[in-house]
């Protein structure tokens with residue numbers, strides 16, 4: 001069943017509207033049940049919850065990589081009508097080892113038939129956003145894990161998407177690299193009109209990054225609570241040690257347990 005439709009252009013800056021989505025896999029697993037969620041344009045929303053609660057399934061359905069069994073997913077007009085307008089970042093950077101960093105970043109443009117000079121210029125601009133312009137001619141094997149993830153983010157940004165779907169992108173990185181990437185991602189997000197939907201196992205990460213945290217439960221996957229994080233951006237290290245940060249983490253952790 002094709003459940004993706006497009007929102008009226010006048011819908012007050014809503015980027016994604018999910019109405020009563022159910023996902024049952026062919027083997028009978030009920031991965032999602034009765035999911036309702038509305039995400040505004042430019043929001044940073046995280047999905048958290050125990051393993052198997054359907055975070056990745058929901059993200060994939062929003063991104064159009066999978067189909068709901070029933071219910072509706074409506075996207076902002078134009079946001080994913082054209083595949084260039086929505087990008088996905090996975091936990092693995094998935095770079096092609098035989099291509100240079102620049103050629104990896106330029107790949108989505110190449111697939112879409114963008115002329116060579118233009119794609120080089122756009123890939124370079126995207127690498128600049130993640131601070132890796134100096135590594136354009138390097139190969140993935142010459143990069144650290146954090147740098148590979150930056151390249152993966154640059155590749156996702158190169159088509160100037162409106163929606164960015166991220167599935168545990170920093171899960172495999174060490175704590176310091178992860179935090180540096182938090183800062184960089186927030187900086188990129190604040191300079192754009194990107195809407196980001198971010199899946200993580202870390203409640204700390206979700207609270208630090210997000211304007212709202214969607215706490216999910218498993219069997220079947222459902223939304224238990226949506227918690228707003230009112231702290232203004234840009235967020236600093238002081239936020240992480242503040243009482244309000246601790247309260248939000250506690251609230252979400254209690255919701256999940």
Ligand SMILES: Nc1ncnc2c1ncn2[C@@H]1O[C@H](COP(=O)(O)OP(=O)(O)OP(=O)(O)O)[C@@H](O)[C@H]1O
Pocket residue numbers: 025026027029030031049050051052053054055056057058221
């Ligand atoms: N292709 C599939 N076929 C059958 N069942 C699946 C498939 N993909 C996921 N599932 C099941 O659907 C449920 C939700 O899986 P999903 O990967 O979305 O959860 P998750 O919250 O992202 O988990 P994790 O945090 O471990 O990545 C789980 O019970 C999982 O086993």
